[in-house]
Amino acid sequence: MPKQRNSARRHLELKRRIWWFKIGVPVALRSHFGGKTHYRESLQTSDMRVAMERRDQVERDIRSRFRDIAAGKVISPATMSARERGTVWREALADLKATDDHSQLDFAMGLAEDESDRLRGNERKEFEDAFTGKVPVDEHVEAYLKAIGLADKTTGERRGLVRRFARWCDKEALKLPDINRRAVGRYVTAIIEPMDRRTAKKHMTALRGYWDYLTLRGHVEGKVMDGKAVDSPWLGQTLPDNKRRVERGDRNSGERAFAEQELQTLLYGDYPQEVGTEFRQQIEDALRISCLSGMRLAEVVTLWVEEAHDDVFDIQQGKTRSAARKVPIHPDLKGIVERRTKDKKPKDWLFQELAGERDPGDTFGKRFNRYRKALKVDDVRDGKRRSAVNFHSARRWFITQARHAGHAKETIKDIVGHVPGEKDITFGTYTKGASEEQNRACVEAVKLPKRA
Structure with missing residues (x-):
């Protein structure tokens, strides 16, 4: 047995x-x-x-x-x-x-x-x-970008900034475990300090965020308290104070809103055939939506059909924590919305023709820039790579018009999805934002310029 x-x-x-x-x-x-x-x-x-x-x-x-x-x-x-x-x-x-x-x-x-x-x-x-852990500095950059889940444009920007640091490390024969405060300090001195302050801030934000991720995931050594890395070599690295003297003619040298004549040209000018007539409706619709809502380029071109309902654009995601918001649909946009939602499914895009693009925002942005330049709406200054006017100028134009119409800056911030200032305790912490009526009145106060 x-x-x-x-x-x-x-x-x-x-x-x-x-x-x-x-x-x-x-x-x-x-x-x-x-x-x-x-x-x-x-x-x-x-x-x-x-x-x-x-x-x-x-x-x-x-x-x-x-x-x-x-x-x-x-x-x-x-x-x-x-x-x-x-x-x-x-x-x-x-x-x-x-x-x-x-x-x-x-x-x-x-x-x-x-x-x-x-x-x-x-x-x-x-x-x-x-x-x-003796791997290249950007070994985990794709996992980091997937974890933080930012908008496509910001994701691409951060990928480029981390990889720029990685290329410098390769030249210096540095691997991931070799990156300490001294190595970081050398990079800040050689590469970041000569930058414009705003560019430097973006660079530091990307690298600090990446290093926090590496520390939390155990890819680099470091102390963690309350879910945050507390001894990153990037902490305490100061940004350059590149504030230069303002000379005559410098005051308005940065990117700006469209001037009225420029917007008239973009809205009503003869369509340039070299841009491709198949993009005409797409460009006209997107420009009007941004001008009359203050929405960012990526927000406009990736809207779902179900996010345009009950006379609002119900934006569910975006660049910052304030990007998710409801923007009243301007009366002058209702025809565009009706045409672009007709016979579509809830998860279809308003701009469905861009849904198959790898980076729809970048693709549309390049088309719009070709259109803008063909109409000679351009403003390139000495020492600047980018034109002072671009698609984002439509958003700036909306903000300017709403301000000139006398609406409170807090209401305008709610509509365009700007984060309240850290020092603005009253409006940033203790209120739920502008009322629906205030938002609608602000949006409807903005009017497109008439034909010249």
Whole structure:
């Protein structure tokens, strides 16, 4: 008669007075577990009754994981590069360090070392570099950008700024673990200090944010308090004070709103054939919407049909925390909205012809600039790369007209989605914003210029 299995101690193993969970790994799944024939996990107790309870939960979890792997829901390490596997191990060990589970940490370290020992040549070097964090500075930039979820234009801008720092680091032969306060200080002195203050601020914001992400995810060493990195090498790095003397003619040298004659030309001028007549309606509609709502380019061209309802543009996402807002639909825009929502589904775009573009805002912006330049609406100043007028000038024009109509700046801020000033406690903290009537009165006070 065969010996009956002791179900009470099923999958239990006693090691140094601590109970462990142990289960055989199916042959087809062993590549996911570093080639190990058995999976072990400390149950962190010497009490058998407690161990049995914990074993049952761990067994459910691991069997569920086996099923997910078999169904292809988990990526096999066999399909990952040595560098990717090194990164996965580094992140896993960072998570274990945060739990202070030394037995699990030791076990995982052993598995990582076993995997490294099985590799040879360049693969082993790639694994160990990734495992120790000796990777290029922009190694994790795409994961960072995905995590913060900014608008496409801002995402592209931050990607470029982080990669600019990474290129400098490559020239200096610096890897991610080499970046300390001294290295950052050299970069600030050489690259950021000569910049215009506004450009420098964007650069610093992108790099500080990226470093906070790296610290929180364990890719770089650093202290974290209340979910924030508190010893980043970027903290305390001062911005350049590049305020220069204002000379005659300099006062209005920055980007600006459209002048009335410029807007008349854009709205009513003869359409330039070289731009492409298929874009005419798109340009005319987007320009009018921005002029009569103050909406940003990306907000205009990515609006869903269901976000234009009950006489408001119900914007759900955007550049800042104040971007989600309701903007009254100006009476002069109702025809455009009706035409662009007719026979469309709720999740279709008002500008559905742009839905297939990789970056619809950038694509439309380039078309509008060709249109603007063809009509000779341009204002390039000495020493400036960009024209002082662009599509954003329509938003500036709306703000200017609303201000000239006598409406409160707080109401205008609510409509255009500007963040209240940090020092503006009364309006930034204690109010819910302008009323619907105030917003509608402000929007309807703005009128497009008439034909010349």
